[in-house]
Amino acid sequence: MFVRNCWYVAGWDYELPPGQILAKTIADQPLALYRKQDGTAVAVEDRCCHRHAALHLGEIEGDCIRCMYHGLKFDASGRCVEVPGQSRVPERAVVRSYPVVERDNWLWVWMGEPARADADLIPFSVGPGDPDWDMRPSSMRFEADYRLVLDNLLDFSHLTFVHRKTFGGEDFAASLPRISRMERGFRVERWVRDTPALVFTQHVMTGRYDMLIDYTVQLPCVFVMRFQVYEAGKATEGPSDGKLLLDTWTCQSVVPASAGECTYYFSWGASKATAGREVGDLLYAGIHKAFLEDKEMIEAQYRNIRRDPDRPVINIAHDAAVNQMRILLDRTIAAENAGLAAE
Amino acid sequence: MFVRNCWYVAGWDYELPPGQILAKTIADQPLALYRKQDGTAVAVEDRCCHRHAALHLGEIEGDCIRCMYHGLKFDASGRCVEVPGQSRVPERAVVRSYPVVERDNWLWVWMGEPARADADLIPFSVGPGDPDWDMRPSSMRFEADYRLVLDNLLDFSHLTFVHRKTFGGEDFAASLPRISRMERGFRVERWVRDTPALVFTQHVMTGRYDMLIDYTVQLPCVFVMRFQVYEAGKATEGPSDGKLLLDTWTCQSVVPASAGECTYYFSWGASKATAGREVGDLLYAGIHKAFLEDKEMIEAQYRNIRRDPDRPVINIAHDAAVNQMRILLDRTIAAENAGLAAE
Amino acid sequence: MFVRNCWYVAGWDYELPPGQILAKTIADQPLALYRKQDGTAVAVEDRCCHRHAALHLGEIEGDCIRCMYHGLKFDASGRCVEVPGQSRVPERAVVRSYPVVERDNWLWVWMGEPARADADLIPFSVGPGDPDWDMRPSSMRFEADYRLVLDNLLDFSHLTFVHRKTFGGEDFAASLPRISRMERGFRVERWVRDTPALVFTQHVMTGRYDMLIDYTVQLPCVFVMRFQVYEAGKATEGPSDGKLLLDTWTCQSVVPASAGECTYYFSWGASKATAGREVGDLLYAGIHKAFLEDKEMIEAQYRNIRRDPDRPVINIAHDAAVNQMRILLDRTIAAENAGLAAE
Known part of the structure; x- marks a missing residue:
């Protein structure tokens, strides 16, 4: 696996x-x-x-x-x-x-x-050592199949539900992102326009905003996302024409220890050009709270799957990237097992 | 199972x-x-x-x-x-x-x-909501096969040994009760005559008494018992001719969570006509203490059985109801598995 | 096993x-x-x-x-x-x-x-009840295959490494002991000459010494050792010609509870002729500290072996007694399983 x-x-x-x-x-x-x-x-x-x-x-x-x-x-x-x-x-x-x-x-x-x-x-990422970014590194242990965490990252509709109190955003579930294939993974892009800020920042960001979510997930388990917040603009297609207020990267890697346990390494941070230390503190606290929400949900899901591993799933529109990544993973593993080239 | x-x-x-x-x-x-x-x-x-x-x-x-x-x-x-x-x-x-x-x-x-x-x-029982009875509900977790708890309930000879310091009563082991078949279980009846009170009540009930133990155990795992205490009478057969001093119900259900874990829901309470709140307090404390005795015994028994599941048992006279209930359970499960009517 | x-x-x-x-x-x-x-x-x-x-x-x-x-x-x-x-x-x-x-x-x-x-x-040993010896009994639980503890006892080269801070002694790893076969086990003898005292005793034994290590390991898992300390003498073969300063026994037994758990019973003590109570205190503290070092090492080794039980080993010169004892154990068990005489 x-x-x-x-x-x-x-x-x-x-x-x-x-x-x-x-x-x-x-x-x-x-x-x-x-x-x-x-x-x-x-x-x-x-x-x-x-x-x-x-x-x-x-x-x-x-x-x-x-x-x-x-x-x-x-x-x-x-x-x-x-x-x-x-x-x-x-x-x-x-x-x-x-x-x-x-x-x-x-x-x-x-x-x-x-x-x-x-x-x-090695996938591109932005490290805590980068002088232009205030990246804060951390990690967390999940008692779950690492692929369930990959699934989670490839379907942001869960933000609307799992992270309703931390990230929130009705749009994530209501609409579909643009998904494109990379050599060893997928890219997922979405503009959310004229919307309130992420819930955990709403005490300091009280207006309406355009937000860019643009991330890649690459084998085996590396997630790198550019997340940007703009003043709500007038553009309805392409980049926002509002002013860039906050520019961030989050770099994450879900590393399987064994079939049922993985370590989640992650960072989140803003460009020093768009934010001060206090924004970094806020992002750091926010991502921990949200990932504990993921942890509770995914560990319970994993226990359900272990109890009855052969139960079928139901596919919905939001599963597109999830399913494509699973196919890529399965094929890559099968090719390795067959002693063939892995790509 | x-x-x-x-x-x-x-x-x-x-x-x-x-x-x-x-x-x-x-x-x-x-x-x-x-x-x-x-x-x-x-x-x-x-x-x-x-x-x-x-x-x-x-x-x-x-x-x-x-x-x-x-x-x-x-x-x-x-x-x-x-x-x-x-x-x-x-x-x-x-x-x-x-x-x-x-x-x-x-x-x-x-x-x-x-x-x-x-x-x-649904078997008859008396709930904590019944205005005529002071029923106190509770529950406890057993790390054991639920059938071992059923066995326990179907053989009250264990009161003499496991509950020597809480319930006590030499008669339970020395003599056999009357067992009769019901549609989905068994009824067990016994009069214990001219005997001291249950051990945990002896500080308030210092005389000698006749006691009725009359209970049913029904599929899958419901136990309902009428327990009554009378002044020691002269009758040697049939109901006591002493005065009714205490009239109680206890309703219990042993619910399997999995093969090796079950939840024991139980209540015990006296009729408001024969007892005040303090008797309810006494029964409530008594049943918890006694069920912790059962828990220790049954969990150790379960560990022994898991270590070597195929060891044969020895049957004794007190096992009559235990064995009949196991046969009823096994037949019911086999019939279900065969896709047949379960009764 | x-x-x-x-x-x-x-x-x-x-x-x-x-x-x-x-x-x-x-x-x-x-x-x-x-x-x-x-x-x-x-x-x-x-x-x-x-x-x-x-x-x-x-x-x-x-x-x-x-x-x-x-x-x-x-x-x-x-x-x-x-x-x-x-x-x-x-x-x-x-x-x-x-x-x-x-x-x-x-x-x-x-x-x-x-x-x-x-x-x-029953192998010879010296008990805490022996009036001539100040033997102190104890025990410890290891989450490991008992045979790994036997291996440990049959190769004292580990003293140089595992017990570097407690026992120490470069000679244990650098040279090989004399090993001889017994009816149901092995005898291991070694003179270490003109050497500092065991590390944990160096605050009171500051000179140079000759030391005798002479022990037997017998089926299933009994280890009895005579450990003696002499003033450094001039003899280079046979017993030391220095003055006997400390004469001790340590008796140990590694008892398997199950495949992955054992209890280690042990004692160590000096003859009352060569030492007072405070030496007994020192030995007692020293052996506990050292056995906790063994416990950490052996439990981690056992986890590695459980993860991949079929990985081959590499044999080195110090494994002579280890391997012979394993062969004796395996043969004895095979003979028992075949219903034959066990010796």
């Missing part, structure tokens, strides 16, 4: 300070991450090849990691370079290592064939 | 105030209960037909319930009457609804074929 | 005061232990033959145990001697009883065929 040949977010860069080992599980694979002396991040399987002890309980020595059960030492490529009590290192003494790229303050790990790891496949 | 064509208790009426949605699971079926504008209780499956979201996280609109994930709206019969974003409602967009009858302050839900739901099959 | 025909430690004697019933699970078998009037310990299956109620919720009557669900009474051999409500006791009404021997303050229970229970097979 997981795509292998793709970049997964293993965490925010601040989760991995030098000298510490970070344990993460992605798509049923336990990982131990650490930094080499030059700061480069390394990911190896969190399982010593000797007797399966957890390497995250180990110690960093230079660019190497030592298992602190019986002392086997591995270099950053996963090759064993020392076995206490003997001079010869068995050839098979290797732990798997995973390509890692640090970009936009995310630790990206390639979970598939290392030879196919192409950093150009 | 569950009878379908029967009335299950889904809760006490006070658990379902107007405007609120109550989630309950009965026999592996998740239910969402709510009240229509006229107060009538409704039960629908707690699973939206669209994407399996939980309807108990929804909202009541008039007599309808709206799924607050993507906004599908269902009437009290479970038929979808609105799909946001489209004018046409798919024909298959239906959630299952269950017949509900509110009687004696219990919410009775029919879990089988709706056409067979006959309110006359 | 368990040897049956052997003596398992069911607990320390102080866990079983007269008049109380102790519940323990060994190798998936639930046991109820109690003492007869003469103090002799009895172990019966913790499951009444009638309806599988837990006997540890029962009561002791003389030398018998009564099930407090429906009152069946069993003698110390497990034979039912009373069934309430009937005069005849069914012949099949028997609960399994297990041979018990109390020795060295441990309750030893034979989990296999009673006829093969030979007290001479």
Whole structure:
């Protein structure tokens, strides 16, 4: 149920300070991450090849990691370079290592064939380190199939219902967005015009506005959205002709730990040109409240599905992108399983 | 392992105030209960037909319930009457609804074929709303197969042992009651004569008494008992000829949530003609203490059975009603499974 | 995965005061232990033959145990001697009883065929009751396959790594001990010479020392070690010729409750001839701290193994005793399963 040949977010860069080992599980694979002396991040399987002890309980020595059960030492490529009590290192003494790229303050790990790891496949995003944007990073744990969170992101009609008290907006459910296919995902665009602000901002934004929602969802599970608020303009097609009041990005990644558990990494932030710190505080509080609403809904949905996995679904108009993404996911996984190229 | 064509208790009426949605699971079926504008209780499956979201996280609109994930709206019969974003409602967009009858302050839900739901099959009981009786309602969760609780109710010899410090009574184990067959269950009767009061009442009832225990256990899991205390009389057969001192009913229902979990709804109370409030307080405290004794015993028994489900049992004389009820249950379930009439 | 025909430690004697019933699970078998009037310990299956109620919720009557669900009474051999409500006791009404021997303050229970229970097979150990030794008993729960703890005990190279801050000692990983076969296990011996004291004792033992580590591991899971500290001597082979400063025993038993859980019973103590109470306090604190280190490491290892049980291991020189003990265990279990003699 997981795509292998793709970049997964293993965490925010601040989760991995030098000298510490970070344990993460992605798509049923336990990982131990650490930094080499030059700061480069390394990911190896969190399982010593000797007797399966957890390497995250180990110690960093230079660019190497030592298992602190019986002392086997591995270099950053996963090759064993020392076995206490003997001079010869068995050839098979290797732990798997995973390509890692640090970009936009995310630790990206390639979970598939290392030879196919192409950093150009990492989706665009805006990190908390970007000096022009006040991005605030966070994360949350969902006890659910990660695909249910993807579904959620691909159908914003739920804003009208799940987030009625936080985001709100009748238009999300009443009308359909424009959906277009990308190489490894989908783009969803929508202008909402002459409408009140998002509910959680209405105490400071009391007028009527045009809003742009423009996002991509890409394999395996990366969501990046431009959300802009304009003064309500007169245009009824194309971009708003009102004044740009607020320009924001939100970058999100839903990373499966196992079949029934995922970690949701997310940020939201405004351009420093359009907003001050207090707007960042507001967005940060707003997204947490809204994602807890999602969490409650999706975890209950997942429990229902687990209870009776074979029950059919009913499709409605808003499911278009949801269904297309599921087809893309299923095909990609099937192709990988068949040993074929994944795209 | 569950009878379908029967009335299950889904809760006490006070658990379902107007405007609120109550989630309950009965026999592996998740239910969402709510009240229509006229107060009538409704039960629908707690699973939206669209994407399996939980309807108990929804909202009541008039007599309808709206799924607050993507906004599908269902009437009290479970038929979808609105799909946001489209004018046409798919024909298959239906959630299952269950017949509900509110009687004696219990919410009775029919879990089988709706056409067979006959309110006359609801067993007699005395509710907390009855003005002549001071019935106190309560409930408790057991981590056990509900049939083990039925077994417990059908063999009062356990009072002598499990409830030695609360109910007590050597006679329960030493002698056998009279058991008779009913259409959908069993009746168990016993006179205990010239005996001390139940242990937990001995500080106020210091003499010797005759006691009537007269109860029915009916499919699927309803127990209703008349318990009366008389001054010790001279009669050795038939009703006591002593003076009636205390007249009580206890109404109980053991409702399976799943194979290994059940909810025990129960009440106990005296006639206002024979007792004041303080006796009600005493009975209420007594039954809770005793049922916690049952809970400890039955949950440990259930763990033993789960560890090794195929171990044979040994039958003793006190198992007569227990075994007959199990046969009735098994036959009823087998007949249902075979698609035949259940009686 | 368990040897049956052997003596398992069911607990320390102080866990079983007269008049109380102790519940323990060994190798998936639930046991109820109690003492007869003469103090002799009895172990019966913790499951009444009638309806599988837990006997540890029962009561002791003389030398018998009564099930407090429906009152069946069993003698110390497990034979039912009373069934309430009937005069005849069914012949099949028997609960399994297990041979018990109390020795060295441990309750030893034979989990296999009673006829093969030979007290001479109980391994030698030194109990807290021994007047010449200040042995301190304790226990700890591990969420792990008991064999992983056995592995741990059979390879002291882990002291260098897991216990670097508590025991320490570079020599354990750098050199190999002498291993010899016993009838039902292995003996492991090693002299460590001219070395600092164990880390947790270095505030009081500041010099350099010779140390003897001499232990046996016997089926199913009993570890007994003589640990001695000498003034650093001049001998490079055989016993140290330094002065004996500290003479200790540690007796340990790793008892499987189920496939994934075990109880670790252990003691450590010095001879009263070589040490006072404060040394006993030091050893007691030291072993707890070190075993918590083992617990963290082994439980994480067990989670890794459960996630992917079929992953191969890599063998290194230090695995010699580990692998031999696994072979002995597997052969013994296979022989038992084949109905053959177990040795």
